[in-house]
Amino acid sequence: MFEKKYDVIVVGAGHAGSEAAAAAANMGSSTLLITMNLQNIAQMSCNPAMGGIAKGQIVREIDAMGGYSGLVSDSSAIQFKMLNKSKGPAMWSPRVQSDRMRFAEDWRMRLEKTPNLDFYQEMVAGLIIKNGKIKGVRTSLGLEVLADTVICTNGTFLNGLIHIGDKQFGGGRAGERAATGITKDLIEAGFEAGRMKTGTPPRVDGRSLDYSKMIEQPGDEKPAKFSFSDETRPLTTQRSCYMTYTSNEVHEILKEGFDRSPMFNGRIKSIGPRYCPSIEDKINRFADKDRHQLFVEPEGWNTVEVYVNGFSTSLPEDIQFKALRSVDGFDKVKFFRPGYAIEYDYFPPTQLKHTLETKLVEGLYFAGQINGTTGYEEAACQGLMAGINAALKVQVREEFILKRNEAYIGVLIDDLITKGTQEPYRMFTSRAEYRTLLRQDNADFRLTEKSFKLGLASEERLRKMEEKREKANSFVDFLKDLSVDHNEANVVLEEKNSSPMKQSDKVFKVFSRPEINMEDVRRFSGVEEYITRNELNEEMLEQTEIQIKYSGYIQKEKNNADKLNRLEDIKIPHNFDYSKIKSMSFEAREKLKKVQPTSISHASRISGVSPNDISVLLVYMGR
Structure with missing residues (x-):
C-alpha cells in the first residue's frame, strides 16, 4: 500500500497535526497525514472558538507564517471580538466564535487541496526507531510506513482515560477510542513520560x-x-x-x-x-x-x-x-x-530541541498536547514549527527557530524547552517580556518575510505587507512635517479636556497626547486629504497611531532585546561537560546537563540557574 518512503509522516490530525502537514507539504516535502478518523480532522474538542488573550496573537502569527488557522477561523466565524481594547495595543487580542462543523470541514477541504499531501485512516500503534533515528511508523494492522521524519501530534489520545463521576473508560475524546503503543515505544527508547488532565463542559x-x-x-x-x-x-x-x-x-x-x-x-x-x-x-x-x-x-x-x-x-x-x-x-x-475529564500521556518538553525535534531520536518531532500544552492555538503553532523544521531537515536546509522577541510562538517554545511544565501550559501576554513588540497588529511585519524565504508565504502576501508598512511609515513622516494651527487644534483639545496650545505645532506632537486618537487627527486640515489620496486603509491608520503613541516603549523593548540577543550569539558546544565546573552550583550543573542549552542566553533562562552560575560559565568559556 505504501510503496514510497515519505519525507514527513504526521501522526494525528488535530490542530497541531493539520498545521504540521500543511506546512511540510507546502514546502515541497512528500507528506502523509495518518489519523484514527478522517472525519474528525481539526476537530474542536472543547470550546468552539479561536483566539483570545495572547492566543489571538498566536493565530495572527500562524497566518503571517503561511499557516491555515487564521483563514479557517475567518471563514467559519460566527462572531468576532477584539478583547482588551480598553488597554494598550500590546494587550489587544482578537477572538472569534466559530461554527464547529464549518471549521473542521474547511480545514479538511484546504488540506485536500494541498499538493504533496496524502491521507490514511488508521491508528499508529508504534514507531520504527533504529540506531537513534526514526525510520517510520507501524499501524494497528501491522503496516510499516517509512519516512525520513515523523511528527507526533497525539493530543489527548495517548492512553486516554475519560472520567465522569465514578465511571471511567478508555478514550481520546468523547465517542473515540484511545491510542496505544506509542508511549511504550518511546519509554523503551529512553523518554520520560507523564500524565496530564483536561476537561470539557456539557x-x-x-x-x-x-x-x-x-x-x-x-x-x-x-x-x-x-x-x-x-x-x-x-x-x-x-x-x-x-x-x-x-x-x-x-x-x-x-x-x-x-x-x-x-x-x-x-x-x-x-x-x-x-x-x-x-x-x-x-x-x-x-x-x-x-x-x-x-x-x-x-x-x-x-x-x-x-x-x-x-x-x-x-x-x-x-x-x-x-x-x-x-x-x-x-x-x-x-x-x-x-x-467529562480526560487523562492522557505527555512527554516533558525539556526532551526537545528548539526545532521541536527530540534530543534522543533524530528525525522525530513532538507538537501539541504531547508536549504538555493546552489550547488549539498553542498546539497549532507548534505543529506549524515542527512541520517547517521537519521539511527543512529533509531538504538539508538550516533549521528555523523564532526568538522570544520575534513571536509569541518563540516565547511558547522557549518556555517549554527551557523550563518544562508540570501542568498544562497556556499562553498569556504576561509570559512575553517583549509584548509591546509582539502585538497582534504587526505579526505580518514580523514574520511574512521569514515565511516567504521558507517558501510558505506567497509573493503577493509579501508585497501586501511591504505596501502596508511603507504607507504607514510615510504617513508618520507626513504627520511629523505637517503643522496644525493652534486655534484649529484647540477646538479638538477642548472637547477632549486636553490642555490648549498657545502656538501652532506639528500634528505628530499633538497626536502623541494620550487622549487624542486618529479620529481627532483626521479633523485637522490636510490629514483626511492625505489619507484619501494615498488610499490608506484601517490597518495602515492603526499602525500609524501605534507607532506615534508607543514609539518610546517600542524602542526601549528593542534595545533590551538586542542586549539579550548578544548573549544568544555566544554558543555552548554540544555535549558540554558541566560537571567539570566545580564553582557552579550543583543544581545549575544538573539542570544544564539535562536541558543542554545551545547558548548563554538559553542557559540564563533555565529555572535554577542563577546569574552567578552564568558568570562562572562565561569565565570558564573564556568570555
Missing part, C-alpha cells in the same frame, strides 16, 4: 434555554478578522453569545457529588490546567465566591447545540444536570452530552 440544547434571563454578549460593531490576506472578509452578520452566573444553590448541589468526583476521591492523580479549572475546582478553591460566570456559546450558525463555557466538570452526570437546572436561564435545560 453540551446542551439551545432550544431549552431562556435567554431572556441572561446577559447578551454581542460581537464588535465593526468586526475585523484574523488573516492578513484578502482571501477572507470580516463578518457582516454575527451571532450573540450570552452570560449567566452560578449561585450558592448551584454550588451546594455540586458539592453533593464531591464524594463521587474523580478529582476529589483520588481517581484522577494528574494535574489539570490551572487557568481553566473545572467548576468543582472553582467552588472548592474559591469558597469565598458566591457565584461564577458562565458563557453560553452557540456551536454554529444553524445548530441548536450550545457550549457552556465555565462549567467544565467530571462530576456524575446526574449532579451536572441537577446543578445546571438551577442556573438562571437553564431551568428547563436538556443535555446533548455531559461534561
Whole structure:
C-alpha cells in the first residue's frame, strides 16, 4: 500500500497535526497525514472558538507564517471580538466564535487541496526507531510506513482515560477510542513520560434555554478578522453569545457529588490546567465566591447545540444536570452530552530541541498536547514549527527557530524547552517580556518575510505587507512635517479636556497626547486629504497611531532585546561537560546537563540557574 518512503509522516490530525502537514507539504516535502478518523480532522474538542488573550496573537502569527488557522477561523466565524481594547495595543487580542462543523470541514477541504499531501485512516500503534533515528511508523494492522521524519501530534489520545463521576473508560475524546503503543515505544527508547488532565463542559440544547434571563454578549460593531490576506472578509452578520452566573444553590448541589468526583476521591492523580479549572475546582478553591460566570456559546450558525463555557466538570452526570437546572436561564435545560475529564500521556518538553525535534531520536518531532500544552492555538503553532523544521531537515536546509522577541510562538517554545511544565501550559501576554513588540497588529511585519524565504508565504502576501508598512511609515513622516494651527487644534483639545496650545505645532506632537486618537487627527486640515489620496486603509491608520503613541516603549523593548540577543550569539558546544565546573552550583550543573542549552542566553533562562552560575560559565568559556 505504501510503496514510497515519505519525507514527513504526521501522526494525528488535530490542530497541531493539520498545521504540521500543511506546512511540510507546502514546502515541497512528500507528506502523509495518518489519523484514527478522517472525519474528525481539526476537530474542536472543547470550546468552539479561536483566539483570545495572547492566543489571538498566536493565530495572527500562524497566518503571517503561511499557516491555515487564521483563514479557517475567518471563514467559519460566527462572531468576532477584539478583547482588551480598553488597554494598550500590546494587550489587544482578537477572538472569534466559530461554527464547529464549518471549521473542521474547511480545514479538511484546504488540506485536500494541498499538493504533496496524502491521507490514511488508521491508528499508529508504534514507531520504527533504529540506531537513534526514526525510520517510520507501524499501524494497528501491522503496516510499516517509512519516512525520513515523523511528527507526533497525539493530543489527548495517548492512553486516554475519560472520567465522569465514578465511571471511567478508555478514550481520546468523547465517542473515540484511545491510542496505544506509542508511549511504550518511546519509554523503551529512553523518554520520560507523564500524565496530564483536561476537561470539557456539557453540551446542551439551545432550544431549552431562556435567554431572556441572561446577559447578551454581542460581537464588535465593526468586526475585523484574523488573516492578513484578502482571501477572507470580516463578518457582516454575527451571532450573540450570552452570560449567566452560578449561585450558592448551584454550588451546594455540586458539592453533593464531591464524594463521587474523580478529582476529589483520588481517581484522577494528574494535574489539570490551572487557568481553566473545572467548576468543582472553582467552588472548592474559591469558597469565598458566591457565584461564577458562565458563557453560553452557540456551536454554529444553524445548530441548536450550545457550549457552556465555565462549567467544565467530571462530576456524575446526574449532579451536572441537577446543578445546571438551577442556573438562571437553564431551568428547563436538556443535555446533548455531559461534561467529562480526560487523562492522557505527555512527554516533558525539556526532551526537545528548539526545532521541536527530540534530543534522543533524530528525525522525530513532538507538537501539541504531547508536549504538555493546552489550547488549539498553542498546539497549532507548534505543529506549524515542527512541520517547517521537519521539511527543512529533509531538504538539508538550516533549521528555523523564532526568538522570544520575534513571536509569541518563540516565547511558547522557549518556555517549554527551557523550563518544562508540570501542568498544562497556556499562553498569556504576561509570559512575553517583549509584548509591546509582539502585538497582534504587526505579526505580518514580523514574520511574512521569514515565511516567504521558507517558501510558505506567497509573493503577493509579501508585497501586501511591504505596501502596508511603507504607507504607514510615510504617513508618520507626513504627520511629523505637517503643522496644525493652534486655534484649529484647540477646538479638538477642548472637547477632549486636553490642555490648549498657545502656538501652532506639528500634528505628530499633538497626536502623541494620550487622549487624542486618529479620529481627532483626521479633523485637522490636510490629514483626511492625505489619507484619501494615498488610499490608506484601517490597518495602515492603526499602525500609524501605534507607532506615534508607543514609539518610546517600542524602542526601549528593542534595545533590551538586542542586549539579550548578544548573549544568544555566544554558543555552548554540544555535549558540554558541566560537571567539570566545580564553582557552579550543583543544581545549575544538573539542570544544564539535562536541558543542554545551545547558548548563554538559553542557559540564563533555565529555572535554577542563577546569574552567578552564568558568570562562572562565561569565565570558564573564556568570555
